[in-house]
Structure formats: C-alpha cells, structure tokens
Amino acid sequence: MTPRHDRDGHVATSRRAEDHEAHEAHESHAGHADHVAQFRKLFWVNLIIAVPVVAFSTMFAMLVGYQVPDVPGGRWIAPLLGTVMYAVGGRPFLTGAVSEIRSRKPGMMLLIGLAITVAFLASWGASLGLLDHELEFWWELALLIVIMLLGHWVEMRSLAQTTSALDSLAALLPDEAEKVEADHTVTVSPADLRVGDVVVIRPGGSVPADGRIVEGRADIDESMVTGESRSIARGVGDAVTAGTVATDSGLRVEVTATGDDTTLAGIQRLVTEAQNSTSRAQRLADRAAGWLFWFALSTAAITATIWTTFGSPAAAVVRAITVLVIACPHALGLAIPLVVSIATxxxxxxxxxxxxxxxxxxxxxxxxxxxxxxxxxTKGEPTVTAIESVGEVGDDAVLALAAAAETDSEHPLAHAIVRAARDRGLSVPRAGGFSSSPAVGVTASVDGREIRVGGPRLLEQIGADEVGTAAGWREEGAIILHVVRDGAVIGGLRLADEIxxxxxxxxxxxxxxxxxxxxxxxxxxxxxxxxxxxxxxxxxxxxxxxxxxxxxxxxxxxxxxxxxxxxxxxxxxxxxxxxxxxxxxxxxxxxxxxxxxxxxxxxxxxxxxxxxELSRATYRKMKQNLWWGAGYNLISVPLAAGVLAPVGFVLPMSVGAILMSLSTVVVALNAQLLRRIDLRPEASSRAALDRSSGVDRRADNRSGVRQ
Missing domain, CATH: 3.40.50.1000 (HAD superfamily/HAD-like)
Structure with missing residues (x-):
C-alpha cells in the first residue's frame, strides 16, 4: 500500500489487517486474472493449430490458388484439427451461447456460437461429401475462433486490472493494539478488542477501534476519514475513530465500537453497496450483436424459404449457411476490445x-x-501564506525566528514554517532548549532570548492581543499562529491549505x-x-x-x-x-x-x-468501429442471401470472406488512430479552452448558488 504521512511528518507504512470481505473481493479479482490466463493460453494454442487447418483447407486452397499438400491422410488434417479447435477454442463461446439462451438475451456469444457451429457442421458435411464442396469452411472456422479469442483476451485483460477497495480500507487499521490490563499493557490484535477495553495510543500511532478518550490530549489527524485538512485537538471525553492518527501526544482510549460497528466498517459497506449498484450496465457491442443475431437468423430463414420456393433445396442450404457464416462478427468482436486496449x-x-x-x-x-x-x-498540506510583523521586526525576521523555534518539532505546521523560511532563502539561527506543549505551542531559546510559537492559548497565557489582521484571516478559515519574543508578540503567521x-x-x-x-x-x-x-x-x-x-x-x-x-x-x-x-x-x-x-x-x-478528451475520442472510435463491423454484415448478408439474384448477382463466399477480413483490418487500423491523442494535462486543458466559444463564465459562476 502507498506510504502515508502521519501528522508528525514521518512516513508510516499502512499495515494490513485480515478481513473476510476483502478476501472475497480478492477472490473476485483472482477470477478475472484466471480468465485472462485462460484466454491467453487458448489464443496461442489455437493460433498454432489454425496454421495447418487453413493450409489443408481445400476451399481456402481454391480461393488462394494453390494445391493442398499431398501427404498421407492430408484430406483429414483440416477436419480433425478443426474439430479440436471447435471443441477447445470454441468452448467459451459455446458455453456463453448456452447462457444467453437460458437468460433469453441473445448477443455476441450466441451469434459466435451459432456461426462456428454452422461452419463446423457444414464443413464436416462437405468433407464427407454429403454437402456441396463450397460449404467447406474449415479455414473460416479456424480464423473465426482465433480472432474471437484474441478479442476476448484483450477485453478480459482490461477487466482484470481492478483491485480491492475493501482490502485497502482494512489496511488502515494497525496490526496490533496495546490493551491496558491492570498496571501493564499487552499487545493484541484489533479484532480481539471488546467494547469497554482501554488501549494506549502512542504519538504517531493509529487508533485501532472507535472509542472515547479517557486520558490525555492530542491533535488527531482525521483527514483519512473526514477529509478535514487540519488536525483536530481532542481531549478527555472526545470521540475518536478507527484509522485516525494521534500526531503529537499519547492517549488512552476506551473502546466504544469494534468490527462491523465502526465508522470504517460503515464506509466499507457504503463502498460495497455503491459498487454493486453501478456494475450492471449493458455493453453497446452486446446490444449490437443481439440485433445482428436476429437480423442474421431471420435473413437465413427468409433466404432458405425463398430459394427453396424459387430455386432448389441444395441452393437454399448453400445460401442459408453462407448467410449465417458471413453474419458472424469478425470485426464486431474486435471493435470494442481493441479500442479499449489501445485507449487504456x-x-x-x-x-x-x-x-x-x-x-x-x-x-x-x-x-x-x-x-x-x-x-x-489544494495540496493537502499547510503552507505559510501571509506574515504580519509588529513594531520594528520585519516579516523575514519573524519567519526566521519562528522557523528556528520549530526546527526540532515534528508537527506539520512546524514543517510548513521551516519550509517557508527555506523557500525564502532565509538564514535560520540555531535554537536550544526546545520544548512543546500540546494545544499551546513550542518554546526555544534563540540567541539567548525566549521564542515561543503557538495559537490562541499561547496568547491567553501571556495575556497578549493577536495581530491586527488575525480577524480577517480567521474569517477566511486560516490557521493563525503568533510569534512571541521574551513575552511580547512580534508577529503573526497565516497558514492555509495551498490551492x-x-x-x-x-x-x-x-x-x-x-x-x-x-x-x-x-x-x-x-x-x-x-x-x-x-x-x-x-x-x-x-x-x-x-x-x-x-x-x-x-x-x-x-x-x-x-x-x-x-x-x-x-x-x-x-x-x-x-x-x-x-x-x-x-x-x-x-x-x-x-x-x-x-x-x-x-x-x-x-x-x-x-x-x-480520451472518453470522447474513444467513443467516436467505438461508434465508427461498430459501424464498420456491423455495416459489413448489414450489406453482405442480404447480398449473400441473393437479394440481387434477380439481376444475376449473388455474393460468392470468397468475396464475402475477403470483405470480412477487410472490415477487420479497417477496424484495427481505425483504433490505432487513438495513439495520436495528446493526453498531457496542459495539452488537454489548452484544447478545451481552444474549442470553447470564448465566453468566460467565471464571473457568472462567482455569483452562483452556494450550498
């Protein structure tokens, strides 16, 4: 997990706690990874098998113009290896087709399953001499399975990039808690804590469970849970939340809630519910494949009926099977996954x-x-944004003295002051006798004079007034610290979360x-x-x-x-x-x-x-590819069915296969154009401004509704 800076400025490595829900989420993630490995293996295995299937396919040899190699049993190489590809490589699509039939939602899987099954049965019929030799589709079956496996491999790889939010939530809790027993402490797991137990929180330590402070006072970093940019002073009787950090002092906390009753667990439930409620979107490609399925099926049925009535049963079988095979979405299968892969x-x-x-x-x-x-x-860390000096002491001198006093402090505000002095190139004198008081401030000796830096309680102790601009700073929500030399205020510092x-x-x-x-x-x-x-x-x-x-x-x-x-x-x-x-x-x-x-x-x-910018460009490419992929089918299927037969034209299978391959190439090349997008933040921002109408809405927005 990413190292997290606690309020003492130290890097605290977040500790991992076992959690049942996180384990289930991890198993879900592992399932995606298994699917990636499955499709990757199937793709490479079937790609190797496809080479001899295509090479020994008699129909492919006729289309390209070569003789099938004359080897013993050569005529059975394509049918036997094609059967292996159908059973092994086609299995994910066939099982998906069965699921779509059961759910009565025909889509991509059913269309692919129908095409490879028709091609498989027709090819065996042609190989055995039962059907016309034009129906030998072994090469088409092999290429179809390989292309579809490639598309699904690419898609599953993008899905597998997900990680577990619940596991990260659980990791905010410490591995161990110090439980008070009688006059000593014992180390236990946070899961073993019970309501009423008292635990010790060391400076810089995480709170292991929701509770109430029974001893001590400290600034609590609640930013991980509440988003509050400033640490909050908490004392006896105040509630603290699991996962928050005591920045500057130790505490004793009585546990008031554990396990599923904690605030952190409540956030876990909210994340789970929200994720489940937004995970059921229907994919555009599946809808297109569903429409294409009914289009192809109805066209094949009409084709068979018309050719049987006005032609011959043999011609009807050839035309109907050709329609179903041509309708299979080679390009459509790659249209979305390829765009997504390149875009990501x-x-x-x-x-x-x-x-x-x-x-x-x-x-x-x-x-x-x-x-x-x-x-x-904002930057999420305090920054010195203004200085007001009192009397003859200049702003730089006030900041240098404050930085000297704060040098040995580990508080984030101290780091901000020291950083501001360094950024201004100031010479910071050496300090000695450093001490700190929670909720008051720090004290140190600089050049023999006492320098104190602190908030309102420091002024109360010395009976001094704040600097003149403090009231205005307070209205802006800034943090105000005063610098005191030998009991007299010499200046004030304004600190805020820098934009x-x-x-x-x-x-x-x-x-x-x-x-x-x-x-x-x-x-x-x-x-x-x-x-x-x-x-x-x-x-x-x-x-x-x-x-x-x-x-x-x-x-x-x-x-x-x-x-x-x-x-x-x-x-x-x-x-x-x-x-x-x-x-x-x-x-x-x-x-x-x-x-x-x-x-x-x-x-x-x-x-x-x-x-x-990327979303809009990706959507454009998806639409274009879907039109290229589905458009091929919308044109070639009617032609394969013989819609122009009355004028003497019927789309040959060979031409349909070429068009099918061409549409796949066009889809692949079109997706590559996404690589030309400049996604640098400054370039995208400049492009958005250049495309605008030039009307500056900022003045109007300043007077908009505030809530």
Missing part, C-alpha cells in the same frame, strides 16, 4: 490509468464534476466545456468558501461527513446530472463508487484508487480534462 495503453502513457471501461465510456456524458478539496484542488496552481485552469476549462464544477469537503464553511470563491466554483458543500459525501453525489444525480467525482482519501471512497465516474488522484490512498474507475497518476486536476 495510451492513457497509461499519459498518466491516466483506466480501471473500468464503463467509466471511460461514461466520462463523455458527464455534466458535473465534483472535486474533493483537500489534496485535490494548486493548476486548479484554476482546470475549473475554467471545465466551465468552457459547459460542465458544472462542484467542491465537497469536510473542512469548515469559511475554509471551503474561501477556496470556492478564489477558484470560481459553482457550488460548495462544506463540513460533509463521509456518509454524506455519497448522499451529495446521489442528490446531484437526482437532479438529472451525470456526476464525476474526483478525490484522494478514504472519506471519498463511497462517493467515488456512487458517482457515474469515480476519478482518484494517484497520490492519494489505496482505497480511493481502488474505489475509482479512473486513476490520475499525477495530482494535477487538469488531468480530468484528459479523461474527458
């Missing part, structure tokens, strides 16, 4: 990982993009495409409103708990909107699964990635434009 490969090279083909198809219809704030539109520079361009580009931009966050209203106003976002949902995030997505969907959710935390997982398209920032948590259909390798929100 091209996307991966552009930093976009497509896990769910349906998500890729749906992205073109999205008319609302819901961004999580923390870690998506990504790319976010504004992404929002503007989405607006130009006519897409509504919504922001959702667990942060307070003031923080969310400041970011929303700065970026010109249409709607802002603030103070949203994890269970409510999925509900907000559902609310937008009830308004008739197709919603894409972009997030990076555990708190986003249910909403990612509930949305029409879930997009996870790759720098986020494994559970967010596992719950999404699309993953952005970078943290650049402009990559959402890349997904839209």
């Amino acid at each position: 490969e091209r996307a991966a090279r552009g930093g976009v990982l497509i896990k769910d083909r349906l998500a890729l198809e749906s992205m073109r219809t999205v008319d609302a993009v819901l961004f999580d704030k923390t870690g998506t539109l 990504r520079p790319e976010s504004r361009e992404a929002v503007d580009a989405l607006h130009r495409l006519g897409i509504e931009v919504v922001m959702i966050t667990g942060d307070a209203e003031a923080v969310a409103r400041a970011v929303g106003d700065d970026l010109g976002i249409d709607r802002v949902f603030a103070g949203v708990r994890p269970e409510d995030k999925a509900a907000k997505v559902s609310g937008l969907q009830r308004e008739g909107k197709k919603v894409a959710m972009v997030g990076d935390g555990v708190n986003d997982a249910p909403a990612l699964a509930q949305s029409d398209v879930g997009i996870a920032i790759g720098a986020g948590t494994d559970v967010a990635i596992a719950s999404a259909g699309v993953i952005l390798a970078s943290s650049d929100p402009r990559s959402v434009l890349s997904v839209i």
Whole structure:
C-alpha cells in the first residue's frame, strides 16, 4: 500500500489487517486474472493449430490458388484439427451461447456460437461429401475462433486490472493494539478488542477501534476519514475513530465500537453497496450483436424459404449457411476490445490509468464534476501564506525566528514554517532548549532570548492581543499562529491549505466545456468558501461527513446530472463508487484508487480534462468501429442471401470472406488512430479552452448558488 504521512511528518507504512470481505473481493479479482490466463493460453494454442487447418483447407486452397499438400491422410488434417479447435477454442463461446439462451438475451456469444457451429457442421458435411464442396469452411472456422479469442483476451485483460477497495480500507487499521490490563499493557490484535477495553495510543500511532478518550490530549489527524485538512485537538471525553492518527501526544482510549460497528466498517459497506449498484450496465457491442443475431437468423430463414420456393433445396442450404457464416462478427468482436486496449495503453502513457471501461465510456456524458478539496484542488498540506510583523521586526525576521523555534518539532505546521523560511532563502539561527506543549505551542531559546510559537492559548497565557489582521484571516478559515519574543508578540503567521496552481485552469476549462464544477469537503464553511470563491466554483458543500459525501453525489444525480467525482482519501471512497465516474488522484490512498474507475497518476486536476478528451475520442472510435463491423454484415448478408439474384448477382463466399477480413483490418487500423491523442494535462486543458466559444463564465459562476 502507498506510504502515508502521519501528522508528525514521518512516513508510516499502512499495515494490513485480515478481513473476510476483502478476501472475497480478492477472490473476485483472482477470477478475472484466471480468465485472462485462460484466454491467453487458448489464443496461442489455437493460433498454432489454425496454421495447418487453413493450409489443408481445400476451399481456402481454391480461393488462394494453390494445391493442398499431398501427404498421407492430408484430406483429414483440416477436419480433425478443426474439430479440436471447435471443441477447445470454441468452448467459451459455446458455453456463453448456452447462457444467453437460458437468460433469453441473445448477443455476441450466441451469434459466435451459432456461426462456428454452422461452419463446423457444414464443413464436416462437405468433407464427407454429403454437402456441396463450397460449404467447406474449415479455414473460416479456424480464423473465426482465433480472432474471437484474441478479442476476448484483450477485453478480459482490461477487466482484470481492478483491485480491492475493501482490502485497502482494512489496511488502515494497525496490526496490533496495546490493551491496558491492570498496571501493564499487552499487545493484541484489533479484532480481539471488546467494547469497554482501554488501549494506549502512542504519538504517531493509529487508533485501532472507535472509542472515547479517557486520558490525555492530542491533535488527531482525521483527514483519512473526514477529509478535514487540519488536525483536530481532542481531549478527555472526545470521540475518536478507527484509522485516525494521534500526531503529537499519547492517549488512552476506551473502546466504544469494534468490527462491523465502526465508522470504517460503515464506509466499507457504503463502498460495497455503491459498487454493486453501478456494475450492471449493458455493453453497446452486446446490444449490437443481439440485433445482428436476429437480423442474421431471420435473413437465413427468409433466404432458405425463398430459394427453396424459387430455386432448389441444395441452393437454399448453400445460401442459408453462407448467410449465417458471413453474419458472424469478425470485426464486431474486435471493435470494442481493441479500442479499449489501445485507449487504456495510451492513457497509461499519459498518466491516466483506466480501471473500468464503463467509466471511460461514461466520462463523455458527464455534466458535473465534483472535486474533493483537500489534496485535490489544494495540496493537502499547510503552507505559510501571509506574515504580519509588529513594531520594528520585519516579516523575514519573524519567519526566521519562528522557523528556528520549530526546527526540532515534528508537527506539520512546524514543517510548513521551516519550509517557508527555506523557500525564502532565509538564514535560520540555531535554537536550544526546545520544548512543546500540546494545544499551546513550542518554546526555544534563540540567541539567548525566549521564542515561543503557538495559537490562541499561547496568547491567553501571556495575556497578549493577536495581530491586527488575525480577524480577517480567521474569517477566511486560516490557521493563525503568533510569534512571541521574551513575552511580547512580534508577529503573526497565516497558514492555509495551498490551492494548486493548476486548479484554476482546470475549473475554467471545465466551465468552457459547459460542465458544472462542484467542491465537497469536510473542512469548515469559511475554509471551503474561501477556496470556492478564489477558484470560481459553482457550488460548495462544506463540513460533509463521509456518509454524506455519497448522499451529495446521489442528490446531484437526482437532479438529472451525470456526476464525476474526483478525490484522494478514504472519506471519498463511497462517493467515488456512487458517482457515474469515480476519478482518484494517484497520490492519494489505496482505497480511493481502488474505489475509482479512473486513476490520475499525477495530482494535477487538469488531468480530468484528459479523461474527458480520451472518453470522447474513444467513443467516436467505438461508434465508427461498430459501424464498420456491423455495416459489413448489414450489406453482405442480404447480398449473400441473393437479394440481387434477380439481376444475376449473388455474393460468392470468397468475396464475402475477403470483405470480412477487410472490415477487420479497417477496424484495427481505425483504433490505432487513438495513439495520436495528446493526453498531457496542459495539452488537454489548452484544447478545451481552444474549442470553447470564448465566453468566460467565471464571473457568472462567482455569483452562483452556494450550498
């Protein structure tokens, strides 16, 4: 699992906990992998067998113009090996055809199964001399099975890329918990904890179960569960959630909920329900194959009737069987899988990982993009955004002294201050006598003078007033720290979650495409409103708990909107699964990635434009390929049936076979054109702006409805 930074700044490797549901999800994933291996093996085996089948097919030799090799028993090589291919290579399609018959939903599998069965029976009849020699289709049967196995191998490989969200959720819990027994502690598994047990949480440690603090006070990092960008001060009597982290001090927590009753387990259930509710979309190619099945079957029946009535029974059999074999969708079988395979490969090279083909198809219809704030539109870490000095002390001096005092601290705010001083190129003096007090601040000696950095409680202790701009900073939801030298305030620091520079361009580009931009966050209203106003976002949902995030997505969907959710935390997982398209920032948590259909390798929100561009281009290629694949059948089937027989033209089997191969080549070449798309975030954003009408909606959006 991706390493996770705790609030002390250390990299804490997430620990894996055994979970029954995660195990079931893993088995499902393993099933996809088994199917990939199955189709890969079948393809290569049947490709090898197909070579002698085609070479010894008398009909193929007549079409190409060569003599079948004269070897002992040569006339039986194609029939015998063709039978092996039908039984082994054709088995997945035959079993699929039986399933479609039982479900009364004819589609691709039934059409393929019908074609290979007709070709198999007709070829044996021709080989035994019972039917006309023109009905020897061994070469066609071999190529048909090989091409269909290739298409299904490509498709199953894309499906097998899925990972388990539930396994990632369980991995947030620590491997062990320290349970208090009498006057000592014992190490137990979190699964063995019971309501009423008291556990010790070390500084930087994860909470193993939902509980209530009975001793101690600490800043709790709840961002993995609530999305709140700032650590929250928790003391005796406050509730804590499994999976959260005590950043700066140790705690004793009484367990109030375990197992399925915890908040984390509730999120797991939400993810499972949302994923199951969005996994039943009908594929376009299957619908086309279903229509083509009835078209081919009815055409074959009409053909047999007409040729029997106005021709001869022998001609009727030849024409009807030719219709059924020609109707088999060589190109249609590759139309979707090949496009998806190239699109996903091209996307991966552009930093976009497509896990769910349906998500890729749906992205073109999205008319609302819901961004999580923390870690998506913003960097997800505090940054010094303003300094106000008091008296003769300059801004740089205030920041340098604050950085000196905070150098030995492991708190994220301390890291932000030290980083700001380094970025400004300031000379930070050495400090000694460092000490920290939870919820108050830090104290250190710099050049013989006492320097303290802290929040409101520090000012209460020394009886000092805050700097003049603090009230305005507070209204914007910023974190405010004061720097005190020898008991006197010398300045204030404004810290906030910094907005990504790319976010504004992404929002503007989405607006130009006519897409509504919504922001959702667990942060307070003031923080969310400041970011929303700065970026010109249409709607802002603030103070949203994890269970409510999925509900907000559902609310937008009830308004008739197709919603894409972009997030990076555990708190986003249910909403990612509930949305029409879930997009996870790759720098986020494994559970967010596992719950999404699309993953952005970078943290650049402009990559959402890349997904839209790819979705639209992929859909165009799918439609074009479906028309090429099905269009061949719509034209060749009536010709093979003899619709132009009254004027002396009947489509020969050889010409039909050439057209069939040509349509497959066209479909393959057309799919290759997807490789020309530039999916770099800046290129996609620029393209969206270039295609727009030039009307800047940003001013209008600033006055839009806020929620």
